[in-house]
Amino acid sequence: MHSAETIVVGGGMFGAAVAYGLVRDGVNTIMLDGSDGSLRAARGNFGLVWVQSKGLGLQRYADWSRESAHLWGDFAADLKDSAGIDVNHQNGGGLNILLSEEERENCRRSIDIMRQQAGADGYDCEIIERDDIQKMVPGLRVGDGVAGASFGPHDGHVNPLKLLRSLHRGFTELGGRYFPSNEVSKITHDGSAFVAESSSSRFTAPKIVLACGHGITNLAPMVGLNTPIRPQRGQVLVTERIEAIVEMALGSIRQTDEGGFMFGNSEEETGLDDGTTLPVTQNIAARAVKAFPQMENLRLVRNWGCIRILTPDKCAIYDESETMPGAYVATSHSGVTLAAVNARHISRWVATGETQPNFDHFSARRFNVPAAA
Amino acid sequence: MFRRLHEPSEQSVSIDFEGEIIIVEAGETVAAAILAAGAEYSRTTPVTGAKRLPYCMMGACFDCLVEIDGIPNRQACMVRVENGMKIRRQEGKRRLET
Numbered sequence: 313m314h315s316a317e318t319i320v321v322g323g324g325m326f327g328a329a330v331a332y333g334l335v336r337d338g339v340n341t342i343m344l345d346g347s348d349g350s351l352r353a354a355r356g357n358f359g360l361v362w363v364q365s366k367g368l369g370l371q372r373y374a375d376w377s378r379e380s381a382h383l384w385g386d387f388a389a390d391l392k393d394s395a396g397i398d399v400n401h402q403n404g405g406g407l408n409i410l411l412s413e414e415e416r417e418n419c420r421r422s423i424d425i426m427r428q429q430a431g432a433d434g435y436d437c438e439i440i441e442r443d444d445i446q447k448m449v450p451g452l453r454v455g456d457g458v459a460g461a462s463f464g465p466h467d468g469h470v471n472p473l474k475l476l477r478s479l480h481r482g483f484t485e486l487g488g489r490y491f492p493s494n495e496v497s498k499i500t501h502d503g504s505a506f507v508a509e510s511s512s513s514r515f516t517a518p519k520i521v522l523a524c525g526h527g528i529t530n531l532a533p534m535v536g537l538n539t540p541i542r543p544q545r546g547q548v549l550v551t552e553r554i555e556a557i558v559e560m561a562l563g564s565i566r567q568t569d570e571g572g573f574m575f576g577n578s579e580e581e582t583g584l585d586d587g588t589t590l591p592v593t594q595n596i597a598a599r600a601v602k603a604f605p606q607m608e609n610l611r612l613v614r615n616w617g618c619i620r621i622l623t624p625d626k627c628a629i630y631d632e633s634e635t636m637p638g639a640y641v642a643t644s645h646s647g648v649t650l651a652a653v654n655a656r657h658i659s660r661w662v663a664t665g666e667t668q669p670n671f672d673h674f675s676a677r678r679f680n681v682p683a684a685a
Numbered sequence: 686m687f688r689r690l691h692e693p694s695e696q697s698v699s700i701d702f703e704g705e706i707i708i709v710e711a712g713e714t715v716a717a718a719i720l721a722a723g724a725e726y727s728r729t730t731p732v733t734g735a736k737r738l739p740y741c742m743m744g745a746c747f748d749c750l751v752e753i754d755g756i757p758n759r760q761a762c763m764v765r766v767e768n769g770m771k772i773r774r775q776e777g778k779r780r781l782e783t
């Protein structure tokens with residue numbers, strides 16, 4: 313039996329960020345990860361550090377996302393120190409390209425609601441016109457079908473594969489113990505500590521954090537937590553590498569630091585099937601070409617499907633079990649955006665109990681409101 | 686550096702590699718033709734400019750990128766030679782015309 317002060321179940325964006333933050337604060341931590349056959353949400357990320365669309369209906373989450381975006385610069389520098397990896401963080405703002413009057417109108421409504429919801433805190437996002445878009449992306453030609461864009465000054469992007477690698481390397485460099493191929497199937501409490509079991513080993517610690525994507529659905533009830541999440545598929549396309557022509561993240565379009573373009577904006581309710589389909593691939597490509605016609609000449613080299621972890625309101629859930637204190641859950645589909653707050657604040661919450669203001673807003677208890685008669 | 690393990694078949698085609706006409710075997714890939722012709726390199730890498738030749742020969746490594754008939758960044762190991770084909774080295778990253 314391996315023992316530690318804290319076990320983090322899950323080695324994806326959430327798990328690795330929390331585990332990294334824990335060892336950084338000197339907590340003796342074990343991180344348990346699945347195997348290559350596991351569903352791997354964190355291997356398919358798009359890489360946005362995105363604020364403008366976050367928190368409709370839950371202002372605390374909008375603030376949380378913005379705080380994480382602001383912490384991201386220091387966080388990237390910290391990762392470079394600990395892991396020696398530059399994750400290519402860019403934070404020059406982000407454009408969400410709108411391709412019809414209908415999309416523009418829906419976006420305008422969301423912005424109005426977000427403004428009202430934010431009140432005095434403010435909501436920094438505005439719709440801009442074609443001429444201004446063109447000025448922001450001089451290396452691209454804006455398509456005739458572009459009806460505007462929403463510009464968020466806090467948005468940015470990062471290389472998500474390098475991020476995951478740097479979290480893992482930083483974790484082990486700082487003394488964390490990483491156990492791959494240890495998908496947890498059972499969690500119990502022996503009276504003094506939690507015991508997590510995989511098919512090959514047993515691990516024990518007085519604290520345990522569930523941050524294992526859809527694995528949470530089976531494990532949460534074992535520690536008295538109710539964490540309602542559902543799968544949603546996104547498909548992503550990546551093109552050949554070309555010279556750098558756009559630094560800014562464009563919502564469902566971004567050029568990576570290596571030169572390839574990524575496209576992806578689909579949302580499908582297909583359970584845990586992480587495959588790809590031709591109609592969705594075609595639609596994603598067609599939208600990219602409509603936004604920026606020169607994309608038509610780019611060669612696609614790969615596409616994939618990836619399963620988001622979606623809560624009912626698309627905002628993160630952070631909870632500690634009431635019946636089994638010391639058991640925590642942390643989850644959201646925004647693992648890249650939230651990596652900075654997860655590594656700083658969530659690890660501290662787990663280690664010391666110290667919470668951020670209005671932290672209870674993130675509890676899944678927000679979904680237990682009885683329907684009005 | 687490389688030689689074919691069999692006698693060249695009677696069917697051959699000619700291709701243009703960097704302005705030089707080379708006679709290659711019909712049906713083989715552009716990557717195989719480049720290696721058999723003894724080319725020093727067929728692309729330079731985008732980051733350091735290092736010279737590269739085809740490597741994995743199965744579509745995975747992208748070290749064989751060349752320009753074929755005016756289209757840049759093509760995987761030479763995934764394309765068969767055709768008579769009169771014009772092959773140019775892929776020098777660094779592709780530029781995208783607006």
